[in-house]
Amino acid sequence: MSAASPTQALLLATILFATGLLGVLARRNLLLMLMSIEIMLNAAALAFIAAGARWHAAQGQVMFLMILSLAAAEAAVGLAIILRLHAAGRPTLDADTGNRLKG
Amino acid sequence: MDALLLPLIVVFPLLAAGILFVSAGRLSARPSCVIGAGSVGLSALLAGRLATGFLASPPPTGALHVTLWSWMQVEGFSTRIAFALDPLSLVMMLVVTGVGFLILLYACGYMHDDPDIARFFGCMTLFVAAMLVLVFSSDLLSLYIGWEGVGICSYLLIGFWHTDTANVVAARKAFIVTRIGDAAMLCGLLLLATQAGTLDIAALLHIVATSPAQLLPTTAAFLLLGGALAKSAQVPLQTWLPDAMAGPTPVSALIHAATMVTAGVYLIARLHPLFMAVPPAMTAVALVGLITLLLAAGSALVQTDIKRILAYSTMSQIGYMFLALGTGAWQAAIFHLVTHAFFKALLFMAAGAVILRVHHRQDIYQMGGLAPAMPDVFVAFLAGAAALAGLPLLTAGFYSKEMILQGAWHANPLLWAGALLGAFATAIYIFRCVFIVFLGTRHTEPTGRTGATMAIPLACLAILALAGGWMEMPDTIAPVHLLSHLLSPLFGTPMAEGPSWLLWAGSLVPLAGVGVAWLLWRPRTQARRPPEDAIARLARTGWGFDTLYDTLLVRPFITLGRLNQSDICDRLSDATAATARAGGRMLSHMQSGQVRRYAGWIAAGTVVALCLGIRP
Numbered sequence: 001m002s003a004a005s006p007t008q009a010l011l012l013a014t015i016l017f018a019t020g021l022l023g024v025l026a027r028r029n030l031l032l033m034l035m036s037i038e039i040m041l042n043a044a045a046l047a048f049i050a051a052g053a054r055w056h057a058a059q060g061q062v063m064f065l066m067i068l069s070l071a072a073a074e075a076a077v078g079l080a081i082i083l084r085l086h087a088a089g090r091p092t093l094d095a096d097t098g099n100r101l102k103g
Numbered sequence: 104m105d106a107l108l109l110p111l112i113v114v115f116p117l118l119a120a121g122i123l124f125v126s127a128g129r130l131s132a133r134p135s136c137v138i139g140a141g142s143v144g145l146s147a148l149l150a151g152r153l154a155t156g157f158l159a160s161p162p163p164t165g166a167l168h169v170t171l172w173s174w175m176q177v178e179g180f181s182t183r184i185a186f187a188l189d190p191l192s193l194v195m196m197l198v199v200t201g202v203g204f205l206i207l208l209y210a211c212g213y214m215h216d217d218p219d220i221a222r223f224f225g226c227m228t229l230f231v232a233a234m235l236v237l238v239f240s241s242d243l244l245s246l247y248i249g250w251e252g253v254g255i256c257s258y259l260l261i262g263f264w265h266t267d268t269a270n271v272v273a274a275r276k277a278f279i280v281t282r283i284g285d286a287a288m289l290c291g292l293l294l295l296a297t298q299a300g301t302l303d304i305a306a307l308l309h310i311v312a313t314s315p316a317q318l319l320p321t322t323a324a325f326l327l328l329g330g331a332l333a334k335s336a337q338v339p340l341q342t343w344l345p346d347a348m349a350g351p352t353p354v355s356a357l358i359h360a361a362t363m364v365t366a367g368v369y370l371i372a373r374l375h376p377l378f379m380a381v382p383p384a385m386t387a388v389a390l391v392g393l394i395t396l397l398l399a400a401g402s403a404l405v406q407t408d409i410k411r412i413l414a415y416s417t418m419s420q421i422g423y424m425f426l427a428l429g430t431g432a433w434q435a436a437i438f439h440l441v442t443h444a445f446f447k448a449l450l451f452m453a454a455g456a457v458i459l460r461v462h463h464r465q466d467i468y469q470m471g472g473l474a475p476a477m478p479d480v481f482v483a484f485l486a487g488a489a490a491l492a493g494l495p496l497l498t499a500g501f502y503s504k505e506m507i508l509q510g511a512w513h514a515n516p517l518l519w520a521g522a523l524l525g526a527f528a529t530a531i532y533i534f535r536c537v538f539i540v541f542l543g544t545r546h547t548e549p550t551g552r553t554g555a556t557m558a559i560p561l562a563c564l565a566i567l568a569l570a571g572g573w574m575e576m577p578d579t580i581a582p583v584h585l586l587s588h589l590l591s592p593l594f595g596t597p598m599a600e601g602p603s604w605l606l607w608a609g610s611l612v613p614l615a616g617v618g619v620a621w622l623l624w625r626p627r628t629q630a631r632r633p634p635e636d637a638i639a640r641l642a643r644t645g646w647g648f649d650t651l652y653d654t655l656l657v658r659p660f661i662t663l664g665r666l667n668q669s670d671i672c673d674r675l676s677d678a679t680a681a682t683a684r685a686g687g688r689m690l691s692h693m694q695s696g697q698v699r700r701y702a703g704w705i706a707a708g709t710v711v712a713l714c715l716g717i718r719p
Contacts, residue, residue: 024702033699096697 009050016043030085030093034078041071105156106169109186109239112149112200115142117232123225130221136211139224143207143231147200154193158589165189165592168241179300187241187304190589194437195238195369198444202361203231205560209452210353212556213459217351223263227357230256234362238369243292243302246370250288250334253363254281260358261350273346280343284333291326294319308376315380324377324384327370335367335421338395342648344418345402348410352455355410360417360451361444368424368440372433375594379431389429389514393521396422398646400528404535405639408465409454412536415645416491417447419525423507426522432510433594434587438575439503441586445571446490446500449564450533453484456557457540460549467536468632472545479561480553481541486565488537490572492530492617495610496580499572505609506575512601519605523612530616531623538624579603 016039023036045067052060082093090097119142123135130138157167166189174182188196207227214220233252240246255278262274296302298318299310310318331337336344347359358364371378371388378384396419403415420443427436457480461470474481490500504526511518553561574585577600587597622628633639641647693704 021702021706025699025706028699095699 006050006054009053010047013043013047013050016040016046028094028096030082030095033095034075034082037078038071038075041067041074045071105153105167105188108149108153109167109169109188110171112146112153112196113186113232113235113239115146115149116228116235118142120225120229120232123221123228126221128219128221132211132215132217132220135221135224136215139228140204140207140211142228143200143204146231146235147204150196150200153188154197157188157193166241174244180296181300182242182244182302184245185241185303186239188239189593191369191372191437191593192238194441194586194589196235198441199231199234199238199362202444202448202564203234203357205563206353206357206361206448206452207231209356209455209557209560210351212554213353213455214351219263223260223351226256226259226263227353230260230358230363234366237366241304243295243304243307246304247289247292250330250366250370251285253358253366254278254285254334257281257347257358257363260354261347263350263354267349270349273343273349277343277347280340281333284330284340287326287333288330291323291330294323294326298323304373308374311376311380318377320377320380321383324381325387327374327377328384328388331367331370332391333367334370335364335425336395336418337367337391337422337425338398339648341395341399341418342645342652345411345414345645348408348414352410352451352458355414356448356451356455359414360447364417364421365424365440365444368421368428368436371425371428372437372594375428375433378428385429385431387429388425389511389518392422392425392427392429393518393525394422395419396426396525397521397528400525400532402642402645403532404528405633405643407468407633407643409458409467409470409536409540410451410465412467412532413447413450413454416450416529416533417443419529420447420491423504423522423525426518427507427510430510430514430518432507432513432598434575434590434597435503435506435510437590438506438586442490442499442503442568442571445564446487446498446568449483449561449568450487450491452557452561452564453480453487456480456553456561457484457549460551460553461547462550464547467539469546470540471543471547472541473549474541476545476549477553479558483561483565484541485537486568488533490568491533493526493609493613494530494617495614497569499568499570501610501613502572502575502577505577505606506597508609509577509601509605510598512605513598523608526609527612527616530613531620534617534620535624538620538626543626577606579606 020036020038020040020043023039024033027033027036045064048060048063048067050060052058052063119138122138123130126135166187169186169188171184171186174184176182207224210223210227214223217223230253233249233256235249237246237249237253240249258274258278261277262271264270265274292302295307295318299307301307307318311320329340333340344359344364348355350359378388399415399419399422403412403419406412406415420439424436424439424443427433427439457470457473457477458465460477460480461473464470486498490498492498493500493504495501508519508522508526511522573583575587576583579600584597587594591597633643644650693700
């Protein structure tokens with residue numbers, strides 16, 4: 001099994017990114033939207049790794065670590081918001097009801 | 104020292120106006136009065152101090168110059184904000200601050216219960232400041248600032264009680280009519296500025312003296328005359344003054360009798376060499392004055408509203424001043440300006456006191472027999488009336504009017520005859536007013552009393568209206584020439600007096616007028632109603648000028664405006680507005696508040712940006 005070429009890695013990253021974007025746009029469940037955002041972040045991270053491998057530079061992996069911590073922080077904040085919404089008595093996870101700003 | 108005092112005289116009222124306007128109605132009556140009347144009182148004190156200094160040791164150049172700052176300096180034109188105190192502005196300064204202070208003091212009593220008293224005093228003090236700027240300016244451009252300043256204050260104060268539509272209409276009329284004259288005057292100023300490269304009065308007059316043709320003096324004089332006519336309510340731009348009586352009575356006394364309406368006289372006297380260089384302009388000034396004084400006196404004969412009688416009388420008296428200007432009797436014009444300020448302010452304020460006591464009625468036929476109820480006001484009004492009629496020897500009006508009659512005699516006996524006829528009518532109309540209001544049977548029971556703040560100014564002005572004329576007398580009576588001596592550096596020595604029978608005629612005609620008035624309106628024979636024939640009605644409405652202008656100018660203009668209401672320009676701006684509104688409505692749909700849509704727009708925008716970025 002030969003090592004994947006950067007082109008293939010970028011292709012995979014694009015597919016992952018499109019999947020994530022589609023998830024954000026199409027799903028109404030807040031939890032699933034958060035997960036889709038994670039997928040998009042990982043797609044971006046994969047693109048960095050591929051680029052780092054292509055040019056034999058360390059920055060790609062540095063950026064990957066940055067994105068990893070960003071994703072963790074984002075998940076923590078996002079989940080906290082969802083929990084707060086639940087605690088405030090919102091009965092649903094439907095994102096489209098968010099424009100009502102109340103209840 | 105004196106150079107510092109001169110701007111201070113203007114600064115005090117201006118400061119007071121600032122305080123009163125900024126207070127935005129939070130000041131009650133007492134502080135408003137103290138600030139309003141106090142500031143002008145301070146100015147009057149300073150003016151007195153300055154005048155004594157000036158008279159004791161006149162500056163060597165004949166005038167005290169203070170340059171405040173250089174306003175603009177461009178290629179071929181420069182102008183400064185500069186004040187100058189010469190004998191003419193000295194006289195005007197004393198009148199504006201002195202009479203102004205008395206009227207503001209009176210206003211403290213008159214306007215005491217008005218909820219908007221702070222705004223009233225704000226406008227009044229602003230007016231005094233603007234009038235002083237007009238008087239002091241040694242540059243026509245800064246004079247024009249004062250000129251427009253008094254115009255806007257007049258507008259604000261005529262429409263002071265703005266909840267009544269009639270008052271607002273009167274204010275607008277006054278503003279528009281004087282605006283017409285102001286436009287002419289502005290054209291004149293621009294002409295002078297382009298021709299001479301400066302608007303400094305001394306420089307202009309120097310050019311007039313050396314090479315007058317350079318200035319196009321005929322056009323300039325007539326354009327400036329247009330401004331003076333409108334401001335001083337002379338034919339044909341006189342229609343605004345009677346309606347201006349819609350304002351409070353102190354306003355009528357200060358602005359529409361004593362000071363602002365005489366600004367036209369002041370302007371012509373200030374620029375008299377320019378007018379002397381243009382004989383047709385002088386003739387026009389004299390004729391306008393004569394026509395105005397006769398027409399206005401005729402109107403005043405049949406008015407029923409006490410303030411309108413005085414308004415027409417003001418037009419008529421300013422007509423006398425214009426007649427004096429037109430005949431080259433400059434001193435006489437300024438003398439009459441001063442005495443007129445005294446006695447007309449007195450008449451207005453006494454009339455205001457009467458109006459307050461009879462429940463704001465102004466129709467003289469509803470008053471009657473008021474003399475026993477208010478003897479002090481009666482005496483004050485009588486003093487003013489006697490001065491206005493020019494009863495011989497005792498009153499100020501006699502001496503100033505006599506001087507004008509002398510000047511008219513020298514220019515043209517016909518002018519003299521017209522002016523004498525005017526004097527006859529003056530005595531009749533004002534004593535008609537006295538007899539109907541104060542004698543005969545009483546139709547309205549007066550209430551209340553006239554307070555001290557109103558009585559003191561009345562007393563002061565009554566004394567001035569009687570004794571104020573003794574500063575200038577004909578040689579036949581006593582050789583006193585204080586005023587013409589003071590003004591002689593500007594105007595030269597006055598012309599010699601005519602034969603002494605002129606004096607006799609000038610003394611007997613007012614007495615005859617009073618006699619006629621007594622025969623017609625003495626207590627027993629008083630008619631209950633004013634005459635109603637066609638001529639009386641025509642005279643009462645100001646000889647149909649209003650109707651004429653209404654049909655010739657106002658209505659066609661309004662019709663044209665209505666027809667032209669939705670022209671291409673309007674459509675264009677309307678279309679712009681409609682497009683913007685439609686676009687906004689369309690874009691507002693994007694703001695749905697749904698996170699997924701926003702994310703979609705972000706994605707779409709990113710794709711577009713990327714496409715643009717990677718396009719070779």
